[in-house]
Amino acid sequence: MAARGGDVTRRLGLDALDGLPAAARPVVDPAGVSVGIVHLGIGAFHRAHQAVFTEEAMASHGDLSWGVCGVSQRSRTVVDQLAPQDGLYAVLERSAAGATARVVGSVREVLCAADNASGVLDRIAAPSTRIVTLTVTEKGYRLRPATGHLDLADGEVVADLAGRPPRTVAGQLVRGLERRMHNDAGPLTVVCCDNLPANGVVMRRLVGDFCARLPDSPGLTEWIAQSVRFPSTMVDRIVPATAGADRAEVTRLLGLRDEGTVVAEPFRQWVIEDDFAAARPAWERAGATLTDDVGPYETMKLRLLNGSHSTLAYLGALAGCEFIAHAVRAARLGELVHRLMADEVRPTLAVPASFDVAEYTATLLERFANPALKHRTIQVAMDGSQKLPQRLLGTARDLLALGDSPRLIAFAVAGWMRYVSAGQSERGGPLPVDDPLAARIAAVTAGADSPAAVCHALLGLAEIFGEDLSVDPTFPGLVLDGLQRLTRDGVAPAVRAILAT
Structure with missing residues (x-):
């Protein structure tokens, strides 16, 4: 349904679904x-990824008890x-062929932990809750990248350990699990x-790090070991920030105003370690892969996709490219990341049987x-200190x-160093850190008044580069x-x- 005359102001909600074409409605009621x-x-990422898989899993299996808070x-x-x-929003899929929009109905409640x-803790502790999922970005875990442990010097972690209403994910999970244990609410994944x-291991x-600092930790730690599972996963879908033009496009396509629009590419992938404490949605019916070992998949994705994405972001932004799609075509950067993937990342990978790395790289x-997609280079460039260790430094x-x-990996790291120290791009645009x-x-x-001084200073950040590099x-x-x-x-x-040598 298209907007008529530009005057459509009715907002998306349950009472508006009947007016949508079938292809644009949620696949469940x-x-x-x-x-x-x-x-x-x-x-945005959760709404374009796990929430979509979950809705489609409910539709395929008929079990509607997997809505999301x-x-x-x-x-x-x-x-x-x-x-x-009413928790509804549209996923706007953008490709070179055009755009489509569909409303997703798996999110049934939204809470703000700050108020x-x-x-939030009650929801984690509720018997009806059987799974907690997380997408809080690398920095949201409050870990020290060089050690993989909780940063116990972080002010937010310190405050959570002191007993305030928790704001960190470790604090929220542990306090929620503590309530769950006391309520005898059953196992959780x-x-x-x-x-x-x-x-999942992280x-x-x-x-465990958070629990160990609590006065009554032994009993809680034992209960978590017996009743909670932490499967590892690999997730993949490019989800750029939503712009006003995207919301306008959804209004044009649906005839409704949607303040929660998210934008995504058509491609999506989810690989999940099959290690659950209790029941789960039939995610495999929605296209997810359940496996005993996620490791090879996640390493491939982090090093091939994310490592290349970061390389394009830093060097592209330095060159003055606003979007990743521009960067991949500029200054032979597409050729650079292709070489990086083929010559340096590929030899470090344990590839699952029947997986075609060459085809994946081309894709x-x-x-x-x-x-x-309009994925901004400066958006991908965010939080580099948290991303470099797994995206580039492991390789x-x-x-x-x-x-x-x-x-080539070292050249990509040099791109990050130049990005965080240059102040502006080669075209004079700002490079926000x-x-x-x-x-x-x-x-x-x-x-630091020279490249050598900058390099020495940044390599000395052990929280990024460890003590070895x-x-x-x-x-x-x-x-x-x-x-x-x-x-x-x-x-x-x-x-x-660098390509000539």
């Missing part, structure tokens, strides 16, 4: 769906978007869906080049252990060479030079 999942971090960690923005719409912490290697470790480049360490040279370690990065580079006999020199080229010559000449 939202009014019949009850909550069985609590999701921490109900941003979405939790916004700090801001009420998503609550204000979705609550007046209803007890309500915690499904981390962020881009962290072995994310989540279990963070919960990634096509996805990056999708001109309809570098594996290559060094094999006796190979991580030239949106990062949990932004103040520390600025402090250590403040007096800064003293490796090869890696610092490779990074410095790339940073000198980028500083002296600019992105395009530096890329040409």
